[in-house]
Amino acid sequence: MTKKTVMTPEDMRRTLARIAHEIIERNKVLGHLVLVGMHTRGVPLAERLAANIASYESLSIPVGALDISLYRDDLASLELKPIVQRSDIPVNIDGKSVVLVDDVLYTGRSIRAAMDALMDFGRPRDIQLAVLIDRGHRELPVRADYIGKNIPSSRDEEIQVQLEETDGVDEVTIIYAPAPKEAP
Amino acid sequence: MMSTLRQKEAPALPKNPDATAKTPVWRHSHILDVDDFSPQEIELIFSTTDAMKEVLSRPIKKVPALRGKTIVTLFYEPSTRTRISFELAAKNLSADTVHLSTSASSVTKGESLIDSLSTLQALGANVVVIRHSQSGAPYLAARYLEASIVNAGDGWHAHPTQALLDLYTIREHKGKIKGLKVVIIGDILHSRVAHSNIWSLTTMGAAVTLCAPPTLLPAGLGHEQKHFPKVSLEPDIERAVESADAVMTLRLQRERQQSGLLPSLREYVQLYQLNESRLARAKPDALVLHPGPVNEGIEISPGVAHGPQSVIDQQVANGVAVRMALLYLLVGGKSI
CATH class of the missing domain: 3.40.50.1370 (Aspartate/ornithine carbamoyltransferase)
Structure with a gap:
């Protein structure tokens, strides 16, 4: 097993500053903006982006949290049932621009589930996607509007995102762990 | 993680x-x-x-x-x-x-x-x-x-699902279960709700007091028993609800009186009905629970069933x- 750091705390701070600026640039009317973090690590990322936007534009953006467990398409095949966490969308999202925030974009299936979940809360004007890492291997036609870092990866690798709020440290690492060989 | x-x-x-x-x-x-x-x-x-x-x-x-x-x-x-x-x-x-x-x-x-x-x-x-x-x-x-x-x-x-929703309702109001005094009043012997509640409440660390006519209590309760949780018995309702955090009354089935377990409904009402003056002995913010359907005027007075401390509708929700x-x-x- 090998481990490589691809994002340091300083890298992460600068990346989130850039994404916040991109969100400001693209959304002319910031009053319509809602940031929604996907459990677990999307939530602190959304809060940090909102704090950045607040400091650049002196405007507070509502931040929500979304749990997608009940919308997953692979529920029936999972050995371990995902623990459902409480979603919390603090404002009516009808007519709003919702920016979904997640740590890693991979197959795109979580994002499909998140969009279905959001639609049950209302009819947003549009949905945008911000991710810290895009690692490729999409299985659905999904792309991100704001990307922290593209990391072309192999399926044998794991991208591990750790955040101060959930793991005590800001860091992104690639762990290479080849699938164990089958016993003869 | x-x-x-x-x-x-x-x-x-x-x-x-x-x-x-x-x-x-x-x-x-x-x-x-x-x-x-x-x-x-x-x-x-x-x-x-x-x-x-x-x-x-x-x-x-x-x-x-x-x-x-x-x-x-x-x-x-x-x-x-x-x-x-x-x-x-x-x-x-x-x-x-x-x-x-x-x-x-x-x-x-x-x-x-x-x-x-x-x-x-x-x-x-x-x-x-x-x-x-x-x-x-x-x-x-x-x-x-x-x-x-x-x-x-x-x-x-x-x-079991009734016991879990009762427990959830208490936790929602009190923020915890551990250390609470919960009183269950009524026909404990025939009540599956009471049996499951005794297990779940004691598992989560509540102190359970049972209050019932002796004929409506399971035999042998109150002694040390290996296969039953530890509960207190208090036949006097006023002493039982003293400083309680939650009081649960059970539906009295009229057949119990017909089968000779109760001398009369009127006596049951006099001795075991949860009414305003008895509830006043519990903590001021004590909850009132009932698994339904309610016999108003028998095990619970209408004023208590619909009073500010009643969470009966929240139990259903x-x-x-x-x-x-x-x-x-x-x-x-x-x-x-």
């Missing part, structure tokens, strides 16, 4: 042993009673219920988690709120529901429980919610069926969320 992509997109069993210890693992394929639930499992049910309550607060109260699953409610005894609660819970999770009422089925032609169950299995039921007048019927069902069995009340024995959580935990994951 670490986040990895694999876990996010298709969680495998956690490799980190610490993560295993922190993550409560659901190991039940049936809900038969609460006596085999650990405090961690009950906490997992409650955190899942919190999430389900949020679903119920949305404009669209439906999530696709149990799409394609079939849930059958098989009721050999009359019920309104429990059956409707299960049916709504299943529908909110997008499962298909079928209700089999025994008065309109082959049961009237003499079909046995096991025959009915194997028919349901052959028809592809994933969960069978069963209420039966015989204690233990759901256990028999669980032995014969591959489907998950949920006990919605069996004889005098158990009513929480019932749907608790049952959604249980159905999700039973069949939301790997298909059976």
Whole structure:
């Protein structure tokens, strides 16, 4: 097993500053903006982006949290049932621009589930996607509007995102762990 | 716990042993009673219920988690709120529901429980919610069926989902269960609700006091017993409710008086009815619970049943969320 750091705390701070600026640039009317973090690590990322936007534009953006467990398409095949966490969308999202925030974009299936979940809360004007890492291997036609870092990866690798709020440290690492060989 | 992509997109069993210890693992394929639930499992049910309550607060109260699953409610005894609660819970999770009422089925032609169950299995039921007048019927069902069995009340024995929603309602108001004084008043002997509540309350660390006429208490209670949780007995209602955090009254079935266990209903009302002056001896913010249906003026006075301390309607509302959580935990994951 090998481990490589691809994002340091300083890298992460600068990346989130850039994404916040991109969100400001693209959304002319910031009053319509809602940031929604996907459990677990999307939530602190959304809060940090909102704090950045607040400091650049002196405007507070509502931040929500979304749990997608009940919308997953692979529920029936999972050995371990995902623990459902409480979603919390603090404002009516009808007519709003919702920016979904997640740590890693991979197959795109979580994002499909998140969009279905959001639609049950209302009819947003549009949905945008911000991710810290895009690692490729999409299985659905999904792309991100704001990307922290593209990391072309192999399926044998794991991208591990750790955040101060959930793991005590800001860091992104690639762990290479080849699938164990089958016993003869 | 670490986040990895694999876990996010298709969680495998956690490799980190610490993560295993922190993550409560659901190991039940049936809900038969609460006596085999650990405090961690009950906490997992409650955190899942919190999430389900949020679903119920949305404009669209439906999530696709149990799409394609079939849930059958098989009721050999009359019920309104429990059956409707299960049916709504299943529908909110997008499962298909079928209700089999025994008065309109082959049961009237003499079909046995096991025959009915194997028919349901052959028809592809994933969960069978069963209420039966015989204690233990759901256990028999669980032995014969591959489907998950949920006990919605069996004889005098158990009513686990009611106990869990009672516990959840108390926790919602008090923030905890541990250390609370909970009083259960009424026909403990014949009450499956009381039996399951005694297990779940004591498992979570509440101190339970029972108050009932001696003829309506299980024999041998109050002595040290290996297979029954430790409870206090207090036949005097005023002493029993003294500084209680929650008071639960049970429905008095009129047949009890006819069968000679009570001298008269009037005497029962005089000695055991929860009324305003008796409730005043409990803590000022004590909760009043009742599993329903309520006999107003018998076990509880109308003023208390509809008073500011009553959470009877919230119990009904929480019932749907608790049952959604249980159905999700039973069949939301790997298909059976």
